[in-house]
Amino acid sequence: MSALEELEREITACRRCPRLVEWRERVAREKRAAFRDWDYWGRPVPGFGDPQARVVLLGLAPAAHGGNRTGRMFTGDRSGDFLYAALHATGFANQPTSENRDDGLRLTDCFITAGVRCAPPANKPLPAERDNCRPWLDAELELLEHARVMVCLGKFAWDVIAPRPRPKFGHGAEARSGRYALLGCFHPSQQNTFTGKLTAPMIETVLRRARALADGS
Numbered sequence: 001m002s003a004l005e006e007l008e009r010e011i012t013a014c015r016r017c018p019r020l021v022e023w024r025e026r027v028a029r030e031k032r033a034a035f036r037d038w039d040y041w042g043r044p045v046p047g048f049g050d051p052q053a054r055v056v057l058l059g060l061a062p063a064a065h066g067g068n069r070t071g072r073m074f075t076g077d078r079s080g081d082f083l084y085a086a087l088h089a090t091g092f093a094n095q096p097t098s099e100n101r102d103d104g105l106r107l108t109d110c111f112i113t114a115g116v117r118c119a120p121p122a123n124k125p126l127p128a129e130r131d132n133c134r135p136w137l138d139a140e141l142e143l144l145e146h147a148r149v150m151v152c153l154g155k156f157a158w159d160v161i162a163p164r165p166r167p168k169f170g171h172g173a174e175a176r177s178g179r180y181a182l183l184g185c186f187h188p189s190q191q192n193t194f195t196g197k198l199t200a201p202m203i204e205t206v207l208r209r210a211r212a213l214a215d216g217s
Helices: 003-012 018-030 078-089 127-143 155-161 190-195 200-215
Strands: 055-059 110-114 149-153 174-177 180-185
Touching: 003 127, 055 155, 055 200, 078 190, 078 200, 110 127, 127 155, 149 155, 149 200, 155 180, 180 200
Parallel strands: 055 110, 055 149, 149 180
Antiparallel strands: 174 180
């Protein structure tokens, strides 16, 4: 078993945050009508992707009926549909869709993770929950030895990883934090993509910039 696989086992067994444990498990029991035949994951969701990745995408947390259902980051909801289509268009993913953990999706030179591993009520983790989860992110990044670029999907992710005093978040913003070049990207939430705040060309531009930074351009 690789070190990342061992870490994944530890992450999925975590019960540090009682509020998040109660919520993620309740959602998994009650389910959404459209997914009533699913066996929900209902646990913390580990990172996913290429262990040799130079580019890391950092999100907020799993969605209640997305990652909390499927067990994979940005999988099974509209945000994931948008994100993986962009990753495929820019050469980071072998297919444009992500439906479940056994759908054949593979990432190349890219790893996806989040600041919080459990689905939070109203998609709003508490500061203490963010801090409880930070050691998992640090452990993951330590094992991703080739990672050099961090694409922060939304201000929450930016604030988790950005240095202090924090540089201002914005779409396309760039900063440095230790060994990482940071890139800001609006979160691929339905609110952002349906309103046009984030479009496919916008996120693809950020992903191509991430590759250029990783290449040292």
